[in-house]
Amino acid sequence: MAGKVDAETPPSGEMESKSSETERGGGGLFGALQSWGGSIFKSINSFMGYEDVVNPEGGQEDAQEEAKKSRFKPEEREHYWTMMSKYVGADVTSLVTLPVVIVEPMTTLQKMAEIMEYSELLNQANMCEDPQLRLVYAVTWAVSVYFAYQRAWKPFNPILGETYEMEGHNGTRFIAEQVSHHPPMGAAHAENEHFIYDITSKLKTKFLGNSLDVYPVGRTRVVLKRTGDVLDLVPPPTKVHNLIFGRTWIDSYGDMVLTNLTTGDKVVLYFQPCGWFGVGRxxxxxxxxxxxxxxxxxxxxxxxxxxxxxxxxxxGEPLEGQELEKIWEVAPAPENDKYSYTYFAHKINNFDSSPKHMLPSDSRVRPDRLALEKGDSSTAAAEKHRLEERQRWEKAQREQRGEPWAPRWFRPTGEIACDGDLPIYEFTDSYNEHHADQANGTSDNRTKDFCPWQFPGEYVV
Structure with a gap:
């Protein structure tokens, strides 16, 4: 699960001025020490990337050879290492614009929908009479998405007001919206006859040089409709290895906790970290x-x-004569897929999974995503830059006009979670009302231009 690191970054001049302020030394002894420290830092940087390469299949003894197996060309690796080294130890959630070469043709909002692939496990949880067995099915659903999350590609960051809709999978309707830009946050809601799913999603990151620690600080709640049980999910952290040098790979480690807030039952699962030669992965x-x-x-x-x-x-010992009963198995995936997509990932990128009256703010009609899906990375990069520039323009317009932005399909509840770090958003009925109003229409708007904008038609390049 890669962090959100490229939405509405400052123009390059602003970024350079900020970094130069932090790197500029004072006079006298302090300035001399800072200059000396900078030289040592640059010297360390020249080989630190290779030292930080981790090969899950072979330890670290072949780090320099493994470092060459990167998606970047040699000169690009050095360029991005030089650019990124100043951020070591920082949360890079909103600091850095990353190149299209590491991006997949999907947005973060679409990736949020991937947790619905095995939603039949929640259906089974809802129908289960045994309250603890309900949690077995529910936590297995929470684990099932990690096969998709191992993809070593970064999704596009959503534009503020961007949406993603999905219909036709296990009778579930899913809607997500980018509800905040600084910090980047998305909210999503899904529902069928068995459950209601709500999430306010936010990530914190720590850049470590050639790797990135990702900490989910969002809140996930599931309501089982038959029993009324409210389930709260806290996922484990994730580490992205070999960002610049070596083959990028992802590992999740630590505790996943699923608590039934209604009954007090809970599940604690431990995700083993990957050891040398892949042990425990x-x-x-x-x-x-x-x-x-x-x-x-x-x-x-x-x-x-x-x-x-x-x-x-x-x-905690298995009952005598009992054997492990399998309740979930990962579905077959396409072979040699460029982005390591599952069949479900391809499905949620497809317009067939959208409502007939799809919102024009939907991720699928983003021009940069569409261009990358067609293999045109140059056009994708240009369109990505254009969208980000317009997003900056809209922010300036809001400040100039005194017109604050508000989500369209979600609203803030006033509740703050995660130690005061996460404003919680809730789904509103306006989305269902919108689709009810459209139900009698015959038009199909799925080919409209991408439009998440607060001031559509006003932008002048």
Whole structure:
């Protein structure tokens, strides 16, 4: 799950002026020390990228050879390493514009929809009578998306007001909207006859040189309609390895916690970090506990293949004669796909998965995404730059006119989560009302120009 790092970055001149202010030294001893420190830093940078290359299949003994296996050309690797080295230790969520060469033809809003691929597991959770077994199915659903999240490509950052809609999968309708730009935040809602899903999504990052730590600080809630159970999901962090040098790969590690806020039951799963030679990679295991913190089920498997469960005793040992029962297996994926897409990823990029009266702000009609999907990276880069420039223009217009921006399909609740760092957004009925108003129409607007803008038709280059 790569971080959002390129939406509405400052113009290049502004970025350079900010960095020059931080790098400019004072006079006397302080200035001399700063100059000396800068030289040492540059010297370290000249080989640090190679030292930080991690090959999950072969340790680090072949780091220099592995470093050459990058999607960047040699001169590009050095350029981006020089550019990015000043951000070591920083949250780069909104600081840096990255090149199209590392981008996939999908937006972050579309990627948010990928968690719906195996939503039938939530349907099964809703129909389950055993309250702890409900959590087995629900947490397996939460794990199932990680096979798709291992793609080592960065999605396009959404423009403020951009949307993504999906229909026709397991009877579920999904809508996402970019509700904030600084900081970048998206909100999404999905619903069918069995469950309601809501998320306010935000990421924090820490750039470490040739790798990036990604910390999800959003809030995810699922309501099971039959029982009324409210489930709260806290996912593990993710690490993106070999950003510039080497073959980029992604690993998730640490605890995933799913809590039934209604009953007090919970699941704690541990995602094993990848060890040398790939030891432990993909492995997930843990327990479902009742409200008294007594283990009831063992949940175990690999996020890239299958998950299962077995009933256990109060000591966490499998009951005698019981074997692990598989309840999820990853679907076959296309072979040699350029972006390592699943079939579902291709489906959500397809206009057939959209409503007939799709919003003109939908990610699928972004000109940069469409160009990249056709293999035209030059046009994609130019269109991406044009969209970002217009986004800056709109921000300046709002400030000049005193007209604040507000999401169209979500609204802030006033609730602040994640230690005061996350304003929570809720879905409004205006989206369903909009589609109800359109239901009797015969037109199909899925070919309209991309338009998430607050001031459409006013922009002059």
């Amino acid at each position: 993909y492995e997930v295991d843990g327990y479902v506990y009742d409200a008294n913190e007594t283990p009831k089920y063992i949940v175990s498997g690999k996020w890239n293949s299958s998950m299962g469960y077995v009933k256990c005793d109060a000591d």
